[in-house]
Amino acid sequence: MKAVLKYGVIIVVLGVALHWVLALMVPSLAMNVAYDRVSVNGPNQLSTISEVDHDARKVVRPSPDLLYGACAYDLSKGDLMITADVPKQYWSLQFYDMQTNNFAGITNQRDEQWRSDSKVNVLLSLEPKMAITTVTNIVAPHQKGIALVRLSNLEKSEASMQALSSVTCEIAKS
Amino acid sequence: MKFLKWALIVLMAIILAVALFAYRMQQGVKQMSVYNGDWSTIVNTGSENANAIERATIAIVGLLASTKKDSIYYRITSVNGEPLSSSCTYRLEGGQYNANWWSVTAYGWDNHLLPNPQKIYSVNSAQVGDQWRVRLSAEPQDGMWIPLGPAHVAAKVWSKRGDHDFDLLFRLYTPSDVYLNSPQSAPVPKLIKESCQ
Numbered sequence: 001m002k003a004v005l006k007y008g009v010i011i012v013v014l015g016v017a018l019h020w021v022l023a024l025m026v027p028s029l030a031m032n033v034a035y036d037r038v039s040v041n042g043p044n045q046l047s048t049i050s051e052v053d054h055d056a057r058k059v060v061r062p063s064p065d066l067l068y069g070a071c072a073y074d075l076s077k078g079d080l081m082i083t084a085d086v087p088k089q090y091w092s093l094q095f096y097d098m099q100t101n102n103f104a105g106i107t108n109q110r111d112e113q114w115r116s117d118s119k120v121n122v123l124l125s126l127e128p129k130m131a132i133t134t135v136t137n138i139v140a141p142h143q144k145g146i147a148l149v150r151l152s153n154l155e156k157s158e159a160s161m162q163a164l165s166s167v168t169c170e171i172a173k174s
Numbered sequence: 175m176k177f178l179k180w181a182l183i184v185l186m187a188i189i190l191a192v193a194l195f196a197y198r199m200q201q202g203v204k205q206m207s208v209y210n211g212d213w214s215t216i217v218n219t220g221s222e223n224a225n226a227i228e229r230a231t232i233a234i235v236g237l238l239a240s241t242k243k244d245s246i247y248y249r250i251t252s253v254n255g256e257p258l259s260s261s262c263t264y265r266l267e268g269g270q271y272n273a274n275w276w277s278v279t280a281y282g283w284d285n286h287l288l289p290n291p292q293k294i295y296s297v298n299s300a301q302v303g304d305q306w307r308v309r310l311s312a313e314p315q316d317g318m319w320i321p322l323g324p325a326h327v328a329a330k331v332w333s334k335r336g337d338h339d340f341d342l343l344f345r346l347y348t349p350s351d352v353y354l355n356s357p358q359s360a361p362v363p364k365l366i367k368e369s370c371q
Contacts, residue, residue, distance in 0.1 A: 011183055015190030022195045026230035030237050054289040060237075061285050063345060064295045065277045090274050090347050094240055100233050102241060109274060109348040110243070148238055152275055152347065154300035 027100040031146070035098070038146055039072035044080060046071050046169040050161060067160055069149035071169035073124060076143050078171040080124040085166035086115045087159055090152040093122065095138060097145045104138045123172060195230075202231035208357045212365065213248040213344065215357050246353050248344040253367050257337035260322040262370040263311040266297070266342070268363035274348035275299045278363060280310060280320050282340050290321035309368075310342075 038047050049056060049068040056062050073080045082093065086108050094105040106122065108115040121135045124147070129137045149167050153160040206228060207214045216236060224232060232239065239247075251258060258264070266278060277298035282288050287295045297308045297318060309315040312322045322340060344362060346353055352360045 007183055011186045011190060014184070014187035015194060018187055018191030019194040019198065020226065022191055023198070023226040023230040027233040030233040034237060052287070053293050054287040054295070057286055061279075061281055061343065062287065063277065063279060064287065065275075065279075065298045065345075092240065092244055094238075094244070096238055100229060100237065102239075105241070105244070107244065146238065150240075154275060154277075154298050 028098050031096070031098045031100055035072045035144065035146060038070045043072050043074040043144075044077065044169060044171050046167055048164055048167075050164060065152060065154055066150050067153045067164045069164055069167045069169075071147045072144075073140075073147060073169070074144050075124065075126050075140060078174065079126075079129070080147075081168075081170060081172040082120075082122040082124065082147060083166075083168045084120050084149065085163055086118055086120055087151060087163040088116045089154070089160065089163075090150075091115075091163065092150045093120070094148050094150075095124070095140065095145060096148065097140070097142050101141070103141055103145075106136065198227050199231050199234065202227045203235060206231065210248065210358050210360065210362050212253055213250045213362050215246060215248045217242065217357065242349070242354055245345060245347045246349045246357065247346075248357075248362055249341055250344070250365055251336070251338040251341040253365050256367065258340050258342075259370065260312055260339040263309060263313070263315070263368045265307060265309055265366045265368050266320075266363050267305075267307040267366070269304055269306070269361070270299060270302075271346060271361055272350035272352060273299075273346035276344065276346045278308075278342055278344045280322065280340050280342055282323070283336055283338060288321065288323040288340060290323050292321055294320055296320070 039045070040047070047070050049059065049062065052062045052064045052066065052068075059068070062068070071080075071082065084093070090109065092105065092107040092109070095103055097103055106112060106115065106120065123129055123135050123137045124140050125137065126140055126143065128139055131137070147169065149164070151160060151163055203216065206216045208217055216232075253264070275298065277296045279296035280288050297306070297320065302318075306318070308318040308320055310320045310322055312324065342365065
C-alpha cells in the first residue's frame with residue numbers, strides 16, 4: 001500500500017512538472033512548424049498567398065479577404081531588409097519571435113495612416129542601427145522569427161495584388 | 175524489472191501531463207474568452223504579458239494573431255446551445271460595424287474553408303450596405319448565400335472533433351474603442367437557425 005502511494009505521488013509530481021515543460025515547449029514547437037512551412041525555399045525569402053480558397057490548406061483558418069506575405073528570417077546571415085509599397089487599404093506588417101511574441105509591427109492604420117500610398121523600408125537587426133530617415137529600424141530580440149504582411153483584398157482588385165507583389169524580403173546589402 | 179517499473183511510471187506521468195495540459199488549455203480558452211451572446215472572443219492574443227499556459231493556448235488556437243488594436247476575432251459554434259449543423263439553414267444578419275473593415279467567414283470543423291464550387295466563403299463590409307442578410311446552407315439560396323459545402327463533404331465525419339459541423343469567424347480590423355473596451359456588449363451580427371433537413 002505504501003509503495004502504491006509512493007509511486008502515485010511520484011507520478012503526480014512528475015506529471016505536473018511535465019505539463020509545465022509541455023506548456024513552455026508548445027509555443028516554440030508551433031512556431032518552428034510555422035517557420036518550416038514559410039521557409040520551404042530557405043529563410044529570408046518572401047512567401048506569398050495570393051489566392052485563399054478551400055485548397056489553401058497550409059494555413060489554418062485563412063481569411064479569403066486578405067492577401068498574405070510571410071518571411072521566415074534568420075539574422076545570423078545579416079540584417080534583414082523588408083520593402084513594400086503600402087496601399088490605401090488596410091495593410092499590416094507584424095514581427096513574431098520564436099516564442100510567438102508579436103514584438104513589433106507597422107501598419108497604415110490609426111496614428112500610422114500617413115504610411116498609406118508610401119514606400120516602407122524596414123531594417124530588422126539584432127542591434128540598433130544608425131538612424132536613416134527613409135529606413136525604419138526594428139530591433140529583433142532573437143535571431144529567428146517570422147515577419148507577416150497582411151493586406152485587405154475585399155474587392156479582389158489589381159491594386160491589392162500589386163501591393164503584395166511589391167513586398168521584398170532579403171538580407172540587407174552592407 | 176526495475177527498468178520496466180520506472181518506464182511505466184514515466185509513461186503514466188507523461189499521460190497525466192498531456193491530460194493536465196489539455197485540461198488547462200481548455201480552461202485557458204474559457205478564462206481568456208469574453209462572451210457576447212453566442213459569440214466569443216479571446217482576449218490576450220499576441221500579448222507579451224501572457225503566462226505559459228496562455229501562451230501555449232494562443233500558440234495552438236491563434237498562432238501569429240495580431241494585437242487587439244490591429245484586429246479582433248469573434249467565433250460562434252452554436253446557436254442557443256445547439257451546435258451549428260451543415261444540414262440546417264441559418265440566417266446571418268447585421269449592419270455595418272465600427273472598424274476599418276470586417277468580415278464573417280465560415281470554416282469547417284477541420285479549421286479550413288468549406289469546399290464549394292462557387293468559392294464563396296465569407297461576407298465582408300465592402301459587399302453589403304447598412305442592413306444586410308446572408309443565408310448559410312448546403313442548398314442554394316436566393317440572395318446572398320454562403321454555401322456550407324456540398325452535402326457529401328459535410329458527411330465526411332470520420333475524424334471530426336467537437337459537436338459543430340462548421341463555425342463562423344467575425345473579424346474586425348482596426349476595431350473601434352467599443353470592441354477594445356467592451357467586447358462583451360459591442361455590436362455583432364445575429365445568427366438565426368431557420369430550418370433543418
